[in-house]
């Protein structure tokens with residue numbers, strides 16, 4: 463059974479209360495419950511981690527190497543600035559889907575640039591909390607297509 467990590471970056475611990483008009487009212491704990499249930503129904507195992515610290519996110523990405531099959535990453539604002547996170551994904555050689563709750567392309571110009579997208583299989587954004595389960599489905603089909 464494929465195993466994945468769903469990794470959330472800075473400020474996503476405040477999901478549900480942080481700018482709900484942009485990010486919705488679903489909490490990170492709700493997201494994790496949804497994903498856990500979805501993992502059971504599509505035959506995947508799922509782990510979760512969240513950190514507000516770039517180095518801790520890098521450590522979490524490194525720890526997937528050779529151990530897990532996929533990474534779903536909402537790197538928050540580090541998406542738009544972190545070459546180090548991009549390099550961590552390349553170093554871990556882990557198939558990665560970049561995820562955002564909001565449609566970053568409909569927002570400020572500085573959110574249009576992503577370092578993660580350069581090393582990602584694909585990007586899902588704009589579907590709110592539902593994006594996490596969409597990303598799990600996308601990861602499952604990506605892993606199956608690779609055989």
Ligand code: DQA
Pocket residue numbers: 472473474536537538539540541561562563564565566573
């Ligand atoms: C976000 C979008 C980022 O631009 C922002 O900095 C976030 C959340 C999203 O999920 O929509 O923290 O990644």
